[in-house]
């Protein structure tokens with residue numbers, strides 16, 4: 001289906017030969033926002049890793065953007081990564097170069113050659129996350145929230161149809177976390193980009209309601225934030 005940006009069907013998720021999640025069925029449409037929740041060790045990161053090609057999909061079916069995960073070869077992983085934006089808890093910026101050079105590095109590594117186009121795209125994504133004036137700063141000169149904004153800008157460089165975010169607010173204070181959530185929600189709306197975000201942070205889920213995919217006891221359960229709070233309160 002054209003509007004399905006991500007799906008898993010009867011998928012089993014393994015770490016080495018340990019079965020982490022069984023019979024996973026999920027689907028995300030273009031522009032959708034869903035949380036991936038569950039206790040520590042319940043399999044959220046493992047699930048995301050399968051989706052960005054860091055773990056193989058050994059059993060079941062799955063696809064991300066227009067790439068089939070079952071037949072994905074190692075040599076095709078860079079193609080998959082180019083179609084995705086990935087955001088991590090610890091930002092993962094290159095610490096030895098400026099914000100601008102971090103972004104240029106990714107554009108060049110993903111095949112961009114035209115200097116003018118590269119410069120323009122860097123400006124565009126930095127402006128879109130409110131970091132237009134910070135391009136000459138080194139990562140260590142930025143706050144955690146600013147570093148995460150740059151990491152989000154980096155994720156946007158190649159116009160992804162899907163962003164996978166693994167605890168993107170995990171290292172941030174509540175106020176900064178709210179700002180990052182507003183940014184991610186706006187990106188999802190404006191760019192019609194689907195976002196799957198792993199989080200532990202229930203106050204975030206309460207403030208920004210969305211569908212939830214919960215990992216528990218080796219399985220996943222679909223719901224939404226409201227149900228979650230009815231059950232918990």
Ligand SMILES: Nc1ncnc2c1ncn2[C@@H]1O[C@H](COP(=O)(O)OP(=O)(O)OP(=O)(O)O)[C@@H](O)[C@H]1O
Pocket residue numbers: 015016018020038039040041042043044045046047215
């Ligand atoms: N590299 C690995 N090798 C073997 N087992 C692993 C590896 N990484 C994770 N696991 C195991 O897989 C299970 C799921 O871990 P995972 O990191 O996916 O959980 P999580 O829900 O993302 O946890 P957290 O919220 O703490 O990040 C855990 O039992 C963990 O010990």
